[in-house]
Amino acid sequence: MDYAADLSFLFLNSTRIVFGAGSSGDVALELRGLGCSKALVVTDRLLNEKTDIVKRIAASLGDACAGTFCDVPADSGVHVVNAGAKLGRARGADSVISIGGGSVIDTAKGIAILLREGGSLLDYQGFQVLTRAQTPHISIPTTAGTGSEVTYVAVVKDHDAKRKLLFGDHHIIPNVAILDPTLTVGLPPLLTAATGVDAFSHGLEAVTSAQREPIADALGLHAMRLIMTHLPAAVKNGSDLTARGQMLIAATLGGAAFSNAQVGLIHAIAHVIGARHGVHHGMANAIAMPHVLRFNNDAVADRHRLVAEAMGLDVRGMSDEAAGLAAADAVCSFTRELGLPGSFREAGVPESDLPACAEAALADGAIVYNAKPVTDAAEVLGVLTAAWRGAE
Ligand SMILES: [Fe+2]
Numbered sequence: 001m002d003y004a005a006d007l008s009f010l011f012l013n014s015t016r017i018v019f020g021a022g023s024s025g026d027v028a029l030e031l032r033g034l035g036c037s038k039a040l041v042v043t044d045r046l047l048n049e050k051t052d053i054v055k056r057i058a059a060s061l062g063d064a065c066a067g068t069f070c071d072v073p074a075d076s077g078v079h080v081v082n083a084g085a086k087l088g089r090a091r092g093a094d095s096v097i098s099i100g101g102g103s104v105i106d107t108a109k110g111i112a113i114l115l116r117e118g119g120s121l122l123d124y125q126g127f128q129v130l131t132r133a134q135t136p137h138i139s140i141p142t143t144a145g146t147g148s149e150v151t152y153v154a155v156v157k158d159h160d161a162k163r164k165l166l167f168g169d170h171h172i173i174p175n176v177a178i179l180d181p182t183l184t185v186g187l188p189p190l191l192t193a194a195t196g197v198d199a200f201s202h203g204l205e206a207v208t209s210a211q212r213e214p215i216a217d218a219l220g221l222h223a224m225r226l227i228m229t230h231l232p233a234a235v236k237n238g239s240d241l242t243a244r245g246q247m248l249i250a251a252t253l254g255g256a257a258f259s260n261a262q263v264g265l266i267h268a269i270a271h272v273i274g275a276r277h278g279v280h281h282g283m284a285n286a287i288a289m290p291h292v293l294r295f296n297n298d299a300v301a302d303r304h305r306l307v308a309e310a311m312g313l314d315v316r317g318m319s320d321e322a323a324g325l326a327a328a329d330a331v332c333s334f335t336r337e338l339g340l341p342g343s344f345r346e347a348g349v350p351e352s353d354l355p356a357c358a359e360a361a362l363a364d365g366a367i368v369y370n371a372k373p374v375t376d377a378a379e380v381l382g383v384l385t386a387a388w389r390g391a392e
Contacts, residue, residue: 002302009213013256015150016176019249021241024053024140024180027097028061034136034175036095038066040088040115042108043099045070047142053183054099057140066091069111072100075278076107077159081121085114095136098174099183101195102146102281105139106154109172112137121156127168127365139174142183144234144247145195145282147202147255149177157275164275166365173259179252181245189235193338194282196231196247200224201270201285202254203310204331206261208296208303208371216261217306219253224310226250228334235338264370266292268361269384276357279347286335287344291387292370293328295379297321299372304328332391343390354384 018026031039041058048054048070058065069084088096088111096115098108110121112135117124124130139149148154154167187195203223206216227250233243269292270284279287297304304324308315311330315323332342341347349357358381361367367374374380 003214007213009211009260011213011215011260012170013150013259014170014173017150017179017252018176019179019245021182021245022180024057024178024183025060027057027138027140027178028064030138030176030178031061031064031095031097034095034138036136037064038091038093039064039095039097039138040066040084040091040093040111041068041097041099042072042084042104042111043068043070044072044104047100051186053142057097057099066093072104072107074103075157075274076103077157078121078165079159081107081110081114081156084111088115095138097138097140099140099142101141101143102148105141105146105148105174106156108137108139109154109174110156110167112172124167125165128170130169130171132171134171137174138176138178140178140180140183141248141251143187143191143195144184144244144251145198147199147251147258149174149179150252150255151259153259155271162275164271177252179248181241181248184244184248185239185241187238189238190339192238193231193235193340194280194286196227196234196282197286197335197338197340198282199247199251199254200227201266201289202258202263203227204289204307205263205266206254206257207306208300209261209264209369210371211262211369212303213261216257220257220261221306221310223250223253223257224307226253228311231338262369263366264292265295265361265367265374265380265383268364268367268370269357269380269387271364271366272357272360273344273349276353276360277349279344279349283340283347286340287342287347288383288387289335290328290332291383293324293331295383296371297324297328303371344384344388345390349388351388354388355381358384
């Protein structure tokens with residue numbers, strides 16, 4: 001946990017967090033608290049048509065619901081954000097309420113920008129491009145994973161270029177996050193596992209990142225502890241409200257941690273594998289994680305010891321290097337026991353595309369913050385090849 005005397009960092013978490021079973025019923029109150037009266041609800045078709053979640057929240061909003069945009073796919077795109085903003089503008093929306101997983105919340109962040117600034121989402125790519133507060137946004141996550149409800153980042157795909165675009169700006173952090181465990185009980189076991197492991201990877205990468213700092217450490221390590229205890233329970237019994245609630249908290253902690261300390265090579269790989277081969281973000285993280293831990297171990301073994309301890313491993317008497325390798329092995333068994341695939345081969349990624357994936361990962365923004373500097377595509381290819389083969 002050592003930091004040098006010249007440590008300097010900026011930590012920001014501006015989101016008002018409301019937690020509790022049934023707390024989504026308070027959405028109208030929260031909207032009024034933001035001084036808004038006409039919200040565009042942003043969600044996906046599954047939630048809109050197969051559950052009563054969206055209808056219940058829209059009903060509690062009454063006249064304050066300007067309309068529902070439910071065309072957000074699992075892998076949202078620039079054109080989706082543009083279409084959502086068009087509807088919001090036509091209905092005179094003064095705010096957005098996102099109900100869904102990371103793709104929905106990130107889409108709503110994009111819509112919030114366009115409702116304030118106009119133009120196309122492509123105009124606002126990059127980091128800290130915006131100069132003023134954006135359209136007020138209440139996020140209501142229905143998965144416990146991305147942490148997008150408290151982060152300054154949105155990932156939106158450019159389907160034409162087959163690339164995931166990153167938008168990073170403190171002005172797109174949602175104003176309010178409503179964490180209601182009753183909304184995640186319907187999430188199937190495999191998605192519960194994949195999204196939960198995404199949250200774990202946020203804690204892990206925040207704690208090991210080149211931009212690590214003590215506040216993010218506290219959040220990231222506690223996120224990992226909660227996930228080790230509660231994710232298996234949530235996967236086993238989706239109706240376990242305690243496990244669901246603690247997972248929502250863990251995802252938010254992980255989000256606040258990485259929104260400040262950033263993520264690294266695990267995410268660089270997951271972004272590329274997701275964009276090029278459609279592998280679920282959490283699954284790609286699960287597969288990449290142990291191999292990136294082994295790759296980074298010589299640079300941050302002391303940090304990996306903290307990860308091992310947060311995972312509940314007894315590493316007393318072990319060197320940092322051995323503790324780090326034990327953490328990598330434990331991450332591998334943890335994700336396999338949750339039912340997630342153990343290799344990119346198993347996930348359907350063709351081996352022939354690995355060199356191109358390595359080049360693309362090297363160009364991904366997340367790699368800049370990896371625990372140890374990565375400048376050569378051959379290094380990434382080594383990690384990708386190990387992850388493609390899986391555990392020996
Ligand atoms: Fe992630």
